[in-house]
Amino acid sequence: MIKIFKADESHVAGIAKVCTEGYWATYQELLTKERIQRIVEEFYNHERILQEVTHSDRNWGGYFVAVENNVVVGAGGGGGMIDETTGELYVLYVDPSRRNEGIGTMILDAITKQQKEEFNATEQWVSVAKGNMKGIPFYEARGFVFQHERASYGNAEGEDYVSLRYFRKL
Ligand SMILES: CC(C)(COP(=O)(O)OP(=O)(O)OC[C@H]1O[C@@H](n2cnc3c(N)ncnc32)[C@H](O)[C@@H]1OP(=O)(O)O)[C@@H](O)C(=O)NCCC(=O)NCCS
Numbered sequence: 001m002i003k004i005f006k007a008d009e010s011h012v013a014g015i016a017k018v019c020t021e022g023y024w025a026t027y028q029e030l031l032t033k034e035r036i037q038r039i040v041e042e043f044y045n046h047e048r049i050l051q052e053v054t055h056s057d058r059n060w061g062g063y064f065v066a067v068e069n070n071v072v073v074g075a076g077g078g079g080g081m082i083d084e085t086t087g088e089l090y091v092l093y094v095d096p097s098r099r100n101e102g103i104g105t106m107i108l109d110a111i112t113k114q115q116k117e118e119f120n121a122t123e124q125w126v127s128v129a130k131g132n133m134k135g136i137p138f139y140e141a142r143g144f145v146f147q148h149e150r151a152s153y154g155n156a157e158g159e160d161y162v163s164l165r166y167f168r169k170l
Pocket residue numbers: 022026092093094095098099100101102103104105106127128129132134135136137138139141
């Protein structure tokens with residue numbers, strides 16, 4: 001049985017693994033190896049994730065994990081508020097071999113509940129890389145609607161990757 005938890009120290013290694021593997025599986029055809037390596041090292045290292053599971057506030061709601069037989073099979077995070085009533089979803093990955101079983105929806109629901117109940121969110125935004133067909137159909141199925149394009153966060157000198165901003169009312 002799959003259960004959803006607010007992540008703690010015991011989930012750090014599992015979050016790092018699922019996000020790293022998910023990131024590679026999602027972006028190997030879209031981004032250069034160098035960019036993937038840079039992002040994975042910056043965001044999904046154990047030290048950073050440990051900080052992010054032990055400190056949460058309005059701007060960063062912590063990580064939520066989907067756990068099956070003590071193994072992290074999905075992780076999502078952020079739950080951060082970007083203004084009074086607007087929540088942002090920062091991260092969402094499911095074990096690449098476990099997609100389309102409903103796990104992503106369970107994690108998104110937990111983050112959404114937190115944003116609504118703890119932070120009074122009435123809308124939710126997410127950025128998806130242009131061309132990410134492992135992510136875009138999921139958000140559209142969950143009621144997110146495309147709003148506009150913008151330069152991807154973390155573009156290095158000379159990189160011009162584009163992200164799509166999606167929005168839904170809660
Ligand atoms: C995005 C992701 C987290 C979703 O988690 P998941 O467990 O696979 O998703 P779920 O099984 O909960 O839901 C999938 C939904 O997307 C829909 N979907 C999936 N692929 C689709 C497609 N090609 N066309 C139309 N709908 C599609 C399914 O129909 C389902 O909706 P439904 O329940 O209404 O039928 C996961 O697929 C993933 O890790 N993707 C790669 C990483 C990624 O892109 N993350 C987002 C970065 S911003």
